Amino acid sequence: MKYDHDVIVIGGGPSGSTFARYAAGAGMDVLVIDKRKEIGVPVRCGEGLGAREVLAQGLELPKRCISTEIYGARVVAPNGKEIVWKDKQTTGWVLERKMFDKWLCELAVDKGAKVHTYTRATELVREDGKITGVKLSHGGREPYEVRAPLVVSAEGMESFMARAAGFRTVHALYDVDTCYQYEMKPYDHQNLIELYFGNKLAPRGYVWIFPKSDRKANVGIGIGGNHVNGKKGANGLDGADPKALLESFIASHPQLKDSSTLIDFGGVISVGAPMDEFVKDSFMVIGTAAKQVDPIHGGGMAIAMETAALAAKVAIDAHKKKDFSRNSLLPYESEWKGTLGKKMAKRLLLRKVIEKLDDDDLNHIFGAITQQDLNDTMDGKFAGPVAKVVAGRPQLLKVLGALVPGARTL
């Protein structure tokens, strides 16, 4: 069979570009398509990224991709009590996301990948039931067929081709957060990530302030998709209205209430479990398209980059064996589930526990724990922090006990 490429990657975000960089670097003929006119635009993201992930792939971020460096965090309870920590070294960055996405994509081009923008996959091409390529349309023009023995969906939230391939990509309202964010100026910050919790402030979520360069900040909110706090549309359907809550936060914030907005962004984030399967014959799903997103903070970039590296390694092996069957691609899925999947399952459990807490519980927890406890919790070490919290508020054992195996029987 004659193929045009070894692999077609749908989507030029962090996962697609990273996959393409590795695959092309190993000599595969890679085509990346992105439906947007410009890689990285529009931005729909808080733009925070940990330093660990980038360094792990041996990358050095160019200055243009970095808005500002982060030196710690400030987490605020409903009653205003805060936990603050500062590090001497950079713990991460707030990016200029559109520069970052474009840079990652250019790295793939440097390795020999071919990228086409404003090009949409309209349907999968199948022969004898087997996926052998995709139909592409450039700028809405007549679709044409491009053939490859492997198709990779890195489509993000709107994973239409993954859906067409038979994956369960649809999200339940309970498993998404709906978000709204402004880039605002002026905001004088201390290069800390700021997070504000409270069930009135942000039901099943939080308000964030991510510092940016030149006295700017991304000020955003994410709330549970199944939450009801506003009337939607002309007929008054009940639904989640993150924008209204964000505006009331800003109105009561001493600095931000007088600041300007420079950008409106919004989005819906997957905060549930990943998909059950990531591969089929001749098809892989990576990144947000596979719902591989951190259920606590809704961040997808770091997981996407790590996943893409793993998926590419398996795809390169499959290419050498000339075998793109499900079995041949399966190591990606099983290895993911044994590593990243385990971390993500702990975070999902934590999310489901946190959403059961009321503001009094949250206030108590913030009073009882330290910065180190918070770090342990984020690393999945729950036992110590839970013991501290439960000591002063035993009734919380019922909820928090879920985090510590065996705790219920104490």
Added chain:
Amino acid sequence: MITIEHAGCIYCVGCSSVCPVNAIEAVGTRMKHYPERCIDCGLCAKVCPANVITLHKGVKDRSQLKGAGK
């Protein structure tokens, strides 16, 4: 069916990520709705962060709407 006020749409594709029947899709830089597939579940309207989607329960055709949406 639903209508979308395109002027206020921030093109986040949240609506299509929750649509169980593929009735909304990003085409170019615009969300496109397919009324013939729509089952009036309203999930897209509930989740829309920009609040630009209106559900018209039982309406099957744009011509039945009087000036609502575009």
